[in-house]
Each structure stands twice: as C-alpha cells, then as structure tokens.
Amino acid sequence: MILRFTNSAILALILTLTLTGLYGLVFALQGWAFEVHRWAGWALIALVPWKGLISLRSLRRGLGRTFDRSVGLLASLGLSALITGVGSLGLLWMWQIGPDGLRLLGWQDSLISWHWMIGLALLPLFGLHSWRRWPRPKRAELLSRRGFLASAGLAAAGAFGWWGAETLARATAIRPRRWTGSREEGSYLGNEFPVTAMVRDGNVPIELESWRLRIEGPNSTSLSLSYEDLLVLPQSEQVASLDCTVGWFTTQRWRGVRLGDLLRAAGVGPLPRLVWLQAVTGYGQLFTASEVEHILLATHVGGETLAHRHGFPLRAVVPSRRGWFWVKWLGQAKAVA
Secondary structure, eight states: OHHHHHHHHHHHHHHHHHHHHHHHHHBOOOHHHHHHHHHHHHHHHHTHHHHHHHHHHHHHTOOOSSTTTTHHHHHHHHHHHHHHHHHHHHHHHHTTOSOSEEEETTEEEEHHHHHHHHHHHHHHHHHHHHHHHOOOOOHHHHTSHHHHHHHHHHHHHHHHHHHHHHHHHHHHOSSOBOTTSOEEOSTTSTTOSOOOOOTTTTOSOOOTTTOOEEEEOSTTOEEEEOHHHHHHSOOEEEEEEEEOTTSEEEEEEEEEEEHHHHHHHTTOOSOOSEEEEEETTSOEEEEEHHHHTTOEEEEEETTEEOOGGGTTTOEEEOTTBOGGGSOOSEEEEEEOO
C-alpha cells in the first residue's frame, strides 16, 4: 500500500508540476496556476521520507545482474538527486538565498531559469523511469479509507508547506514579487528596465528609412506602414507588466497602435483566428483572436521612444503572455487562419 500510494502520488504530483510549469512559461495571468505549482512542490517534498524508505529497502537488496537492477537502479538514484536539485533551486530563488545567478556548463543564468530548464530536461528520463519501474496502483486501495486519509494528509502537508514558504518569502523579499515569482525591476522608468536576449539577438541594425511593418490579411490583402505612418495613426496607451521567465518583471506605460485596428485597416474584416507576429530577425510568435484585441504595437515606453535593445522601432505588448512572446523589432503581422 505505502509503495504503490507513494509512487502513484509522486507521478501525479510531477504531472501537476509539469502542466502548471508549462503554463507558467507561456502565460502571465491566472495566478492560481502558479499557486497550484507551489502546492504540488511542497506535497512532493512531504513524500520524500516515504520515498527514501522505499529506496533504502531497494538498495539493501544490492545490485543485480539485469539491466533494471544495476544500471537502472543507479540511474534512478541520479534522477532522484537531480529532481532534488531542481526543487532546491526553486526554493533558493523564492527565499532569495545565495546569488541570483548560477553558472552551469559555461552558461550563466538565474536560479529560477535553471530550475525550469533542468526540470524540462528531466521529463524524458522521468517518463522512462515511470514506465520501467512504477508499480500499478490498485483502485480498491486508492478508494479505501486508508487511501483517502493518506491523500488528505498529503494535500494538507502541501498546503501547510505552501503557506509557510509564501509567508517566509514575503517576509524576506527585498523587491516586490509577482504571483509568477518574478521580482520587480525598473518599473515606470521608461527604457531603464532589464533586457533578456538570446545570443546575437538584436544585432541586426534597423534602417528606419527602409523599415516597414507589413500587415498581411487573407485573400492577398496587405498594408505597408512606415514608422512615420504609425506615429500619425490614432495612438493608444496601456499599462502592462512585462514578466520574463528568467525571474524579473517591469510595469510600464506603453504607447502605440492597436494590432486589431491595423488588421482592420488592412481589410482583414473579422479578426482571424490566428495571427503571426514576426521580427526582422526572423523570430516570431502566434496569437489567438482574443489576444489580438489586447495586443499593442508599441513605439514608446514611459513617454520615451523605444531603445533599440527594447525593440525599436516597434515591439508587441502582450499582457497575457510571458516576456518571450513580446516580439521585438517587429516587421510583420500576418493572418494565418
């Protein structure tokens, strides 16, 4: 009973962590998803003593001659150590213990970045481990009184850990912290906020005289706008938070033109189901019609012209998405469906 319940609970919790974690890498809304992620993490920690007893019992039997019993056992121990490391990185970031960044394999990044990058990398190994070694739970055991009490106790342990961790995080916070876990940087300071960029990202020079924003709709309808054309169109302002998955966020007042208005000006008619935004560098992202209505194509931030590092001459402001969806150096908006 203990073996099957513990392993089944670990599987369910890691699936929960995976789904909520993937949501958090894409969307910046629905704070409940981030809280469920934290709860699941503490529930998983609560199972460590039980999983430790199970592992100790297995280790006492020693290594065998079969692959599963020798290499498989050592691989399971390594996987457990790495999962523990992933959880530790998240806790260190939450409680602001130690440096904000960590260098691994010659690459410097924030603790929270390594938390989710290593976590994603471990998913195939965890899937293989589950397929090879997980005992199938018995439905009668899970629905029994004992199974119900075990599930309730696990849920309570996760809730208590979540509450305690959040209380400590708020007490030790040096800078304001968003529900995503990101910390505030440079809000309402115009261009004076951090930059996160890929290698060589933004190195393409923008020649403003030749730069154009191409708006492409169905049936070969199109519109080409210069920077000056954008500035004389009806302007909109929007306060929105740029929340980066490396662990910072900034709230700014952005100014520019609504994407929906530009699409309608191009003769698109009813907004398409999907719109592709692409930078002059080739980088792009896909958005739904409901998101298009809330996307601002910004030329200014905090009353200042966008700096090149922040996407001059034009960048997308997408309040519902994390920062890597805010396409910089925008050159094309295309209806694809």
